[in-house]
Amino acid sequence: MFSGSIPALATPFCDGAFAEGVFRDFVDWQIEQGSRALVPCGTTGEAATLSFEEHFEVVRVCVEQANGRVPVIAGCGSNDTTIALKNMKMAKDVGADAALVVPPYYNKPSQAGIIAHFEMLLENCDLPIVLYNVPSRTVSDISVKTMAKLAEHPNIVGVKDATADMDRVSAQREACGSDFCQISGNDYLTLGYMAMGGTGCISVTANVAPKLCAEFVDACTVGDYAKALEYQDKLYPLHSAMFADASPGPAKYALSRVMDTFTTDLRLPMTPPSDEAKKIIDAALAGAGLI
16 A cells, blocks of 8 residues: 655754744655655654644644645554544544554553554544554564454554564565555665565655655665665665664754755754764765765
8 A cells, every 4th residue: 555765754843833834845845856655743753742733733734735646644653542543533634544553652561452452443443554563662562463463454554664673574474465565664674675575664764865765665666676775875874874863863954954944953852963973964965965
């Protein structure tokens, strides 16, 4: 259902408030540069520090500005099942195409609890769900067996896999079927991930280098791995630089270097990247021909 390079969009702020005009321009630029779908209000979008009203507004503006040109997969996860459902219903109401949903973080539910969480969402909202498995942030890991159980439901359409465990691609393909949409959640692993059956990447780097990331994933899609490897070599320093300091600080700094209107404003507890990190980011941007 979803494929290609899909940026996990950073949320621009100005004087502490959502910068709607900047975000609309950002959405247009992403689509023009070849991004195949958009993810507002994910981790890179600082969803954890958005109020419900702000979350609603960011998703609404993204859907409105995309205007059907590409799908919008709205970040809807929460450690509270009731809040995740509220987010999903909001996303559906404003016209999002799917919801990106993590297993509950902090609570550390069992696999039975993870299944119950998603079953409650599925029973009460018919918006398609892309699972987001990112144990490094949530602590909870959606096991292959649990994913296979969830994938039996027609509205569980795929996974953003940020486990960094390449064995999962084949294991999930066997357990969930070849039609189950597997999307890399780690930029630097996407080359191998797609060779093993992935359909694309939900990307941090694509915020900054959407055209390069789109061309890279397109090369993987058609099986031109020699060309894809050339892109990988060019993009790898940038993938690494996006985590030279706590994310999304590096991505926002990089965006301010390639888009004059994009501010570096972050919400606490996130802070700007260090001077050392900025040097790493600048070098990676220059190496990729972006500055």
